[in-house]
Amino acid sequence: MTRLHALLLLLTSLAGGFARAADDDAPAAKYEPREHYTKYEYRVAARDGKKLFTVVYMPKDAGQGGKTYPMLMTRTPYSCGPYGVDNFAVRRLAPSEAFLKAGYIFVCQDVRGRFMSEGTWRTMTPHLDVKRTPQDVDESSDTHDTVQWLLDHVAGNNGKVGLWGISYPGFYAIASVIDSHPAIKAASPQAPIADYYQRDDGYHGGALMLAHNYGFYTGYRPQQTPTVEPRKWHSFDYRDRDAYNYFLKLGNLDAIAASLAGPDGSQPAHNPYFDELVQHDSFDDYWRSRRLPEHLKNIRAAVLTVGGWYDAEDLAGPLSIYRAVEQQNPGVPNRLVMGPWVHGGWMRGIGQQLGAIGFDGKHSEWFQKQLLLPFFEQHLRGAADAKIAEATVFETGTNVWRRYDAWPPRQAKVQSFYLQAGGKLGSSAPTAADAADRYVSDTNRPVPFIAYTALGMPKDYMVGDQRFAATRPDVLVYETEPLEDDLTVAGPVGVELFVASTGTDADFVVKLIDVWPQDAGPEPAQPPRDKAVDVEPPTPAFGGYQQLVRGDPLRARFRHGFDKPEALVPGQVEKLQFELPDLNHSFRRGHRLMIQVQSSWFPLIDRNPQRFVRIRSAKPEDFQVATQTVYRSGAQASRVQLMVVDPARAELPPAK
Template identity: 50%
Template sequence: MTLIRALRATLSSLVLPLVLLGGLVGARAQEPGAPDASPRAHYTKREVLIPMRDGVKLFTAIYTPKDARRTYPILLQRTPYSVWPYGETAFPPHLGPSARFQEEGFIFVYQDVRGRMMSEGEFVNMRPQRTVSGAAVDESTDTFDTLDWLLAHAERNNGRVGQWGISYPGFYTAVGMLSGHPALKAVSPEAPIMDWFTGDDFHRNGALWLPHAFNFMTSFGLPRPEPTQKYPTPLQHGTSDGYAWFLRLGPTAATRQYTKEVAFWNEMLDHPTYDAFWQARNLRPQLKAVKPAVLTVGGWFDAENLYGALQLFQTVNRQSPATDNRLVMGPWFHGGWERSKGDRLGPVLFGSDTSDWFQAEVLFPFFMHHLKQAKAPDLAKATVFETGANRWHRLEAWPPKQAKEARLYLQPGGGLSFAPPPADGGADAFTSDPAKPVPFIEQVAIGMPKEYMTADQRFAGRRPDVLVFQTEPLTQDLTLAGPLRPELFVATTGTDADWVVKLIDVYPDAFRNPDFHEGGSPWDRTPNPMGGYQQLVRGEVMRGKFRDSLEHPAPFVPGQPTRVAWSMNDIFHTFKKGHRVMVQLQSTWFPLMDRNPQVFTNINEAKAGDYQKATHTVFHDAARPSGLGLLRWPEQP
């Protein structure tokens, strides 16, 4: 299988960090008879090995505009996924984050990071900074050395550099901004990885995001003993039914039969708590004294690195207050701002082509100002999209300063309201069976389909092991802006349990999307897909044993009421008048996250016999008022 076929197969079966060069969907279609706008027509390509301070050479592709009448800034992307296509006569379909950049003219530079694809050296996943590891080099020194070389050898550069990247390249962008190189003027870390145990990609509060992590690492994590142009071939599962495949696989430890050559997967399983291994890969403590301007980009429906985008913005605000630090959050899946129109996710519509607006009005002006000294764009501190109402906002802070704290309380009889529960509110209980876990989406794929982030939840609410609480139909719009903070008072007959909280927008039965058309004859009517739709707005988990500390897990005492509280990722969503707000609670979410045996143990080494049924109780009385903390915006009566 060729490189590009392997990559396409990977992308079609998994939701991976973005692999190829930027802007593949963002290119403008060329009209018949129009001048050739391809990179080949307007750029020359050069491939070089750039030496680092320790002698390791990094493979780098440089695309320089043919127009020699002026100088150009450098726009850099460092990636572990390949600078495809290789060969100085081979050109990608287009260059940069969008067609605007290619048309304007930049020196585009793509680099295989240390130890990946055609670069020399040893690859280390989420390589810790020198200040943490004590090493002689890290990704920030590699960035610095690369920029030094480019400024001296890249023809017609103007001495100004920008860097951007999505997902893993977003991590390299975030680390690059710590290089301290004076020529690096602007960076856009987009969906960057910040912390692989707490909230990005592979774990959520200690729970393993099983299909995403496993499917990714079984190809990406294979050894690369020498430079190669061939991207690893994904694991072939032999089925599209992810629920059945992972259930047959058995305990988490059974994954090791597929990962004998995948060192990092086995290291992951060997470190089941937030120990020094994971803490060294937490980039947040390093985000200090940031010099370049920063434009962090994320998607409200990013299944992989929503956490990283929010955390990077807030951490730089806190630890580097003098930095020109801005945030953009749109209604996008992972990388959707560069790989889609951004007008929908599944059947949920967003009312416009949000990606093109962002590229034209935010990202392009940002880099033009800092790299070509164009007029400063009027960018807000936070440019954020309000889902549900489908409109952009320019805010002076995120979360917005006008937002007010409130709490939705679980009520007896499946109710949900802003009023505290009564003294005799009681409790609800359900039995969780790891052998029959709740699916995370109705049609379970082998990987992690991006649509799960807005998927209809009616299938789950009909199960006896899912508790459902909902408001009456709203009499006015309700807008929530900021993090969600579950606080549950629970008990279990086991010694461990997962607590999954899902916030859901319930559409009226008569709701129709604007582009819905009733079909055909009386004998062949197209059903209304959105009537009564239960849209997932945000869902997250707390692995119960980590409720007080990710470093030091603790068992539950069977039958003893216990407080479990945590912070979920932010939302900016309006529940429209006539809709309902729903909360679903459950203890399995399969195979999105690995199964908990429901006994206090190292789950990564649990045996089949360790997995036990347990009964979980959620209290909702005045003394134990389980609920969901949130921020209402703007303030409403």
């Protein structure tokens, strides 16, 4: 080889290397689903003859050379639109782009009575354990019929079906696997509603979740089906910027229900869904028929239930679903994931921050890649064991993921913290006779649930700074000394209050709070703007920050059962026993535990008149001032019970 030939060869090699380097540095081409999928629309007949509108996005090479794909289905009351085979929206059906690239047959169905599906929609369709005629239908039967139709008519499927959905679609996912079609191999109910009355969207402790439900039902109304999505979604005009004043001026729940017509009467006079919610204000047969957990039997599919510790709508649902599946279906793969997320935040955000509180990582992406996709790949495509722990839970406070073989962890031990004199909170019960604290609750001047002006239910209230409430005379405050070591709480929070009231009804709200040291730093980042907020939430200093960790009410008329409303006898001491929803939080060394007790939390929950009347139709004179007494000694020692765990002993070793 001449020296000239060698030089030319070297230059050619270098040029190729530079070209490859340039290609490596160039941004990856944008993935375009339309190039890989074809859209089809069908009307699937259920056993009672009603047609259920079903959209299918099929990989273009399905069936070619024997190539098959699993089906991943979502059933929703929120529309499978845009409608028309030329209008593409497959990204709405795939949990992430990784699912699109992996290749699935994506299926979406409008549930009966919504948008393009025939029939009548019902709040949390009651499950029928026994179906005697073709007219006996529920979500399990509708899904069974749909799956069989898809297997028979959609070519290129591998005979395996997965279900998933968030919120109401999460409810449909888990309701569909009861006595499920044998082709359904995996289901991931995410933020599912389990019991609308018991601590999910509707009621907490017998109190109506007012701000959330009102906001939801301004837009969610009965439809004449079939109907496509409107060309423009209209926002409800509150003609106000402050929900506190807005609801206070309206008065009782009857007036609030009537206001859903809008200030200009542009909507129907009433929303029957909201009316049903308000009318059934105790745990009656209406709600009993819609309680899902006891029906979760004969499940054959693997289940991965997902929730968020800061889900203000459906925090209780995922935990209830997980427990019911675990207890009633021995041997079925059943997994729980709880992360630092708001409602659906694992898909609709990065999971890095809520309000002023940061979580040190992009936890949504981690969940999607390391848990969700491997779960479906294993059960629908036969991929390797995803090695997902029984419970994969994020520990707030320390901002780390924990893996346990049960939830709550088996090693968790109950530790009591008693309300003590001088606003103290400690592990020993006071012994002084007749020790008690009192406050005056004015139901016409209720305690707000946030410190700033907003409409709706801002998501960050669940980590909000409670100093604004601690300074009110109608809020009792108890706190520990600074902790000498970290205290990790994993599980529900038990509450025992001994109370008396001068009224014949009352609410008692208990809040568990993490108090940051006065010298805490650095300053928190400015929280992102919430569209529901009129003004920017204030950015507090972390020194002395009173971070809400958990809170819930109990309406005292339900102290003997949510199906047995009973008046209080003025002055008579009553024991109130209830739970705050689960948490997994580490109170760090140097922090304090705080308990706040109050009798209103407005307008997060509706106002209790403090008189035993039908609340929805209470008259102005029914809303009364009452003195509330909380006892804290001897046999009447009020306390909270925390499930304390040592993560180093309870946690599983990392998955291999």
